[in-house]
Amino acid sequence: MALLKAREAVMSRFRPTLHAHDLTEQQWRVLRALTTAEEFRAGELARVSSISMPSLSRILRALEKRALIQRGVEDKDLRAAQISITASGRELIALIAPHSERRYAEITTAFGEDRLATLYGLLDELAACLNDGAEAPPEDEE
Known part of the structure; x- marks a missing residue:
């Protein structure tokens, strides 16, 4: 519950x-x-976004519909899609990023840079310990 409360606060x-x-x-x-x-x-x-494949499929459809991402075909395996961000997606990131950076700065100021660095380290250690060095399966979030 403490981890969930902290996530929600952030x-x-x-x-x-x-x-x-x-x-x-x-x-x-x-x-x-x-x-x-x-x-x-x-x-x-x-894996890198910690989202399950079924959820990711829905997310990709929504982002593709908004022209924020595109899917290409891999040369060696025609069934495997290569997903990339579009220019519109990069523009949206650039628009939101300054707001996001301000929030990170506020969190760092409120909690303290050293304490935040320690927290990140401890969270990484916890994940590694519980996953026994392997990535945990992503959770369903949508």
Whole structure:
């Protein structure tokens, strides 16, 4: 319950901006993940964004409908889609990012930079311990 309360307290700072741009938290995670590489296969995108494949499929359809992402075909496997962010998706990220950065700065100021760094480290250790070094299966969130 303590982890959920903390997550809710943090996310309550970000939701208004996401909702103002008609994005869910999960859609935002997917878009942000897509900025870290040129493209992803769906399974890898699900892993890095901690979203289950069924939820990711719904999210991708919604983002594709808004032209924020695109799906391409992998040369070696015609069944495997390569997912990438579009120019419109990057523009949306650029529009929201300053708001997001301000929220992170507020959280850092309120909690303390050293304490936040310690918390991140402890959370990474907890995840590694519980996953025995493996990634946990993503949760269904939508």
